[in-house]
Amino acid sequence: MKNSSKKNKVKKISDTVFDKMFDAGEDISAYLDTTAAIVVQRVNVDFPQWMIKLLDNQANQLNVSRQAVIKMWIRDRLELVYGRQVFHTRPTA
Secondary structure, eight states: OOOOSOOOOOOOOOHHHHHHHHHTTOOOGGGOOOTTOOOOOOOOOOOOHHHHHHHHHHHHHHTSOHHHHHHHHHHHHHHHHHOGGGGTSOOOO
């Protein structure tokens, strides 16, 4: 039986040509492999003011954004709970 799923066919060009096309503002999407792209989903989280203050203090110490601190801490916790292997595979719902 034939596999009916479409495969992402990526055209191949040299790095130099790719860079020139990009710099010229040309469409380079045909040359990108998007099969391994990470899908990002926006979520809203409400924090109490005291927690935001502490997050901001930590962000200032690390010289990063509040969002970066939250992402780092959540990732650290997920690694503790699920182990590092969870970041090498895509979790299923």
